[in-house]
Amino acid sequence: VSGVEGADPPIWRLLDTGPVTAAQNMALDEVLLQARDRDRCPTTLRFLEFSPHCVLVGLHQAIGLEVEEAYCREHGIDVNRRLTGGGAIYLDEGQLGWEVIATRADFPGVVGLEGMFARVGECVVVGLRRLGVEARFRPKNDIEVDGRKLSGTGGTERTHALVYHGTLLTDFDVDTMLQCLRLPISKLDDKQVQGFRQRVTCLRELLGATPPMPVLKRALVDGFAEALGVELVPGPLTTDEQAALAERTPYYASQGWVRGGSHAHAQASALGTVDQKTPGGLLRVAMQVDPARDVVKAAYISGDFFVLPARAILDLEAWLRHTSSRPADLRRRVASFFAANDVSLPGVTVDQLADVVCAAAAAAADRPGPGADAADVSPALPVADVSPALPVADAQPAADRGTA
Amino acid sequence: VNGWTVPEELRYDVNDYWVRVGGGADLADGGAAAAGLGGTGVLGGDSPGEGSVVTIGLTPYGQDCIGDLLYLDPPVVGSLLVRGAECGSLESGKWAGMLRAPLGGVVHRVNPLLAELLRVVNDDPFGAGWLLEVRLGPTGAAEFATLLTPAEYRASITYRECAT
Numbered sequence: 001v002s003g004v005e006g007a008d009p010p011i012w013r014l015l016d017t018g019p020v021t022a023a024q025n026m027a028l029d030e031v032l033l034q035a036r037d038r039d040r041c042p043t044t045l046r047f048l049e050f051s052p053h054c055v056l057v058g059l060h061q062a063i064g065l066e067v068e069e070a071y072c073r074e075h076g077i078d079v080n081r082r083l084t085g086g087g088a089i090y091l092d093e094g095q096l097g098w099e100v101i102a103t104r105a106d107f108p109g110v111v112g113l114e115g116m117f118a119r120v121g122e123c124v125v126v127g128l129r130r131l132g133v134e135a136r137f138r139p140k141n142d143i144e145v146d147g148r149k150l151s152g153t154g155g156t157e158r159t160h161a162l163v164y165h166g167t168l169l170t171d172f173d174v175d176t177m178l179q180c181l182r183l184p185i186s187k188l189d190d191k192q193v194q195g196f197r198q199r200v201t202c203l204r205e206l207l208g209a210t211p212p213m214p215v216l217k218r219a220l221v222d223g224f225a226e227a228l229g230v231e232l233v234p235g236p237l238t239t240d241e242q243a244a245l246a247e248r249t250p251y252y253a254s255q256g257w258v259r260g261g262s263h264a265h266a267q268a269s270a271l272g273t274v275d276q277k278t279p280g281g282l283l284r285v286a287m288q289v290d291p292a293r294d295v296v297k298a299a300y301i302s303g304d305f306f307v308l309p310a311r312a313i314l315d316l317e318a319w320l321r322h323t324s325s326r327p328a329d330l331r332r333r334v335a336s337f338f339a340a341n342d343v344s345l346p347g348v349t350v351d352q353l354a355d356v357v358c359a360a361a362a363a364a365a366d367r368p369g370p371g372a373d374a375a376d377v378s379p380a381l382p383v384a385d386v387s388p389a390l391p392v393a394d395a396q397p398a399a400d401r402g403t404a
Numbered sequence: 405v406n407g408w409t410v411p412e413e414l415r416y417d418v419n420d421y422w423v424r425v426g427g428g429a430d431l432a433d434g435g436a437a438a439a440g441l442g443g444t445g446v447l448g449g450d451s452p453g454e455g456s457v458v459t460i461g462l463t464p465y466g467q468d469c470i471g472d473l474l475y476l477d478p479p480v481v482g483s484l485l486v487r488g489a490e491c492g493s494l495e496s497g498k499w500a501g502m503l504r505a506p507l508g509g510v511v512h513r514v515n516p517l518l519a520e521l522l523r524v525v526n527d528d529p530f531g532a533g534w535l536l537e538v539r540l541g542p543t544g545a546a547e548f549a550t551l552l553t554p555a556e557y558r559a560s561i562t563y564r565e566c567a568t
Contacts, residue, residue: 158502
């Protein structure tokens, strides 16, 4: 798009509906995808805000396993289902979602899904830099600051069109999130919640205050414009889009969609935790595994060992997520991470770490699902505080992007 | 191509599906069909005709691009497939993508293993991890002739790897 001297930049629509319900936002995703697929709307950058606050599960998740429905009902929290994959998220009214509705042709020179993820992720990174936040895109799906996740991303496609979106954490209400999502890491004490917090960050924490929404939106718009060389022009929904939105919203508010029908799969996911003493200190690994599919859903590595750079552990957790949970594959994955990154782990060998990762995955696979029950939380709680033994200010970034 | 397996007896499409003339391999048959030795259809890359059964799967390169599969919703038996159009869905990581039919026809059989052992797609992509058997329709035979040869598919991988 960019780099053509003198050529007019492509024009994208900037669509900002303001806060709407989860059902309206999900319906609008479908409407825009269909319209772009049929070339009946321009390529669009859209902002998403949710009112009331809501929980969104991933396309294939079973709500009963992921959401504390009674709590959500009592607190006026909408529950809905995304068109995209991934895990359940809680969005309060202060969060800002962004998404691109485009065709692959809108990203010339970009090859493959990962290339597109990185390209769009770079737009957000450039926008955040305008706010003074030094973020990076971490393959495959995260935008992070010093290894801590600031925005998750995901997407889906139709024949010609795709949507790729993410949510910027402006603030992080971890207490409400733990109440409304059925996470295996629930039932944690304050220290452990603090450990969980260290894996994510938010703009309020990074900047000292939450930027006003117009400032945040402006920064993202400028980031997309700069990174892609496009011009973003505010525009409304077309008449056809408005009609389609009105027609489709009841479906996205219906139990048929929210419950998922044939989309919803019972994702039994248990948590296994293993502690191992090493010459370098205690190594604690908790793995959340879907044993029916042999897939790692999440990894939490903590303990009192020393690691440089500190972010390497968070990057390794991301590197293991959504990959095979089988021992041979996990060993290869762990080894490839350390082969590609300059990480110092005194007193702990890569093989020892791989052993504990495999043991925790095996422990998770042996546990009965679903993993959301309190019984699945191991007595050795999974999300211990990583920080005390880790260097707080680390000036040695992992080689390359921190992941292989 | 950089270690990617591209069997000579298969045909390919740009969305990283492989197509083989004949039925899919079952775990119990010892992979005979996967080797092109099954009892149905025509061997190897010979052109099939209308009514022939072909087997479709995802190439290892394509799987690497997508990532480990978490969910796969294949089409039901009897579904009509249109080349390039959606015929099912898959999820890997946070991407919910489409299965795109490499050929037109009617779904003859869905690999029964997919429902219970999805990882077989990653483990044995050219054998027990096949996705669909498709009975070719009137356009399917002509479409088969336009699929990529192994050499063309290798070139496609090279291009994409260089671009990234």
